[in-house]
Amino acid sequence: MTNPDDFLSGEDPQMARSVSELQAFLADVHQRHACLREGAVATYIPELAKANPDWFGICIATTDGRVFEIGDTQPNFTVQSISKVFVHGLALEDHGRDVLLSRVGVEPTGDAFNAIVLDEASKRPYNPMVNAGAIATTSLIKGADPTERLNRLLAMFRNYMGHEVVIDVASYISERATGDRNRAMAYLMRHFGMLQSEVEESLDLYFQQCAVMVNCRDLAVMAATLANRGINPMTGDRAVHARYIRDILSVMSSCGMYNFAGEWGYKVGLPAKSGVCGGIIAVVPDQIGIAVFSPPLDERGNSVRGVKVFETISQAFGLHLFDSSRGCNHFLENLMQAEKSGTSGVERG
Structure with a gap:
């Protein structure tokens, strides 16, 4: 099994970009953070208190229709x-x-x-x-x-x-x-x-x-639709006009994580939005949408595991939008090259 610390070393920006290694990496990240027991499920709306604190899913959807997922990506919850x-x-x-x-x-x-x-x-x-x-x-x-x-x-x-x-x-x-x-x-x-x-x-x-019902996979596809300039990469349907993607992502970047937005921008560096059911989405423009679902929240109302997962993924793959050392971080291009070379393990949407 791949060691997440290898990805965090930063010695090789191209490390583990193949599709099979990505799936293994997500499994390792999930295992690493599943043991976190901090935070509490939201209770200010009575129905939210019924959430299972052990639910934990991670999903990445690409703008060309691939989906990579691990954990509890199918349970439904309200989008909030x-x-x-x-x-x-x-x-x-x-x-x-x-x-x-x-x-x-x-x-x-x-x-x-x-x-x-x-x-x-x-x-x-x-x-x-x-x-x-x-x-x-x-x-x-x-x-x-x-x-x-x-x-x-x-x-x-x-x-x-x-x-x-x-x-x-x-x-x-x-x-x-x-x-x-x-x-x-x-x-x-x-x-x-x-x-x-x-x-x-x-x-x-x-x-x-x-109160609209979603699951972690839905959220990743929705985020990937924003990454894909408003077109759902699974269906080809337009969800929002491309001219407004800039507006949406700008507000997500500065305001999407509430009074944690500054620290999020510093550590993760991606347009994002959280919800009190434990979901967080983030967008890598023109490449991928990422979603994490885990109900226990910190004092600011953000998923505890979700924040940690995004910090790990952003650092591992150099996704921070202002990280010039990684040369625009062509996450999706590396996946495509891996597939052309015959690497197995693609999880299709």
């Missing part, structure tokens, strides 16, 4: 805050950059994801990745009525995942019943004219988007 990335893209398509920027900023806050705070000067929520900004973004989704808006949102998720989408009703009801903090944010934003629709209608759609 990771949904904000994709709804942000839909709102951009519906209204364009200027309109969206007039309602929601793009500045990191340093505050927790559920902080009840708006920009003092503009009265906008700070960015689309915190709850206040996500509620405002969701309120911008076009539709003649709530049903049409929900159907458009589900169709968008379907294009990213490549299959039909369902909402976990129990999670939706649980979040709606305990969502007073989000209501407080919404009413504050309505007071300043930052909501496009009525408070309860906006919140209802927001709670439903957070």
Whole structure:
């Protein structure tokens, strides 16, 4: 079995880029971090407390349709805050950059994801990745009525995942019943004219988007769709217009990990987004999408195992976007070359 320490030495940037070695590497990383017992499953929404803390999956999807996975990549869970990335893209398509920027900023806050705070000067929520900004973004989704808006949102998720989408009703009801903090944010934003629709209608759609069911493999494919300039690499369907990928990834880079965004950018260096069910996605533009699922969270609301896995993978393969020593880190090109040379072990999507 491959030793992860060999990858971390940094002596050979081309080491273990073949497809079979990648699968072995993921297995080693999974084994190494499965023993972590830090963190706790989220409980502020009652349905989240039912998650199995031992679930742990890692998945990489490439822009040419390969999938590499290890561990618990098939159990379903609710997407929660990771949904904000994709709804942000839909709102951009519906209204364009200027309109969206007039309602929601793009500045990191340093505050927790559920902080009840708006920009003092503009009265906008700070960015689309915190709850206040996500509620405002969701309120911008076009539709003649709530049903049409929900159907458009589900169709968008379907294009990213490549299959039909369902909402976990129990999670939706649980979040709606305990969502007073989000209501407080919404009413504050309505007071300043930052909501496009009525408070309860906006919140209802927001709670439903957070309750969309996914698994770790779905998240990797969704991230790979962003890496592939908006086209799902498994189906060929366009999920978001290429012109908005820059906007989406920029906000993920600066705001996707909340008040951990600075340290994440320093250590991992990839556009990313986390969710309180234990999922984290990250994007290597034009190459791969990565997803990790493990429910126990740290004090900032990010998966403990997930953060460690991404630090390991980024360092091992030189994926940090500002790591000039690795020469643009052609992760996917090395996989393709390995396949052409006849290396076995490809896990196909």
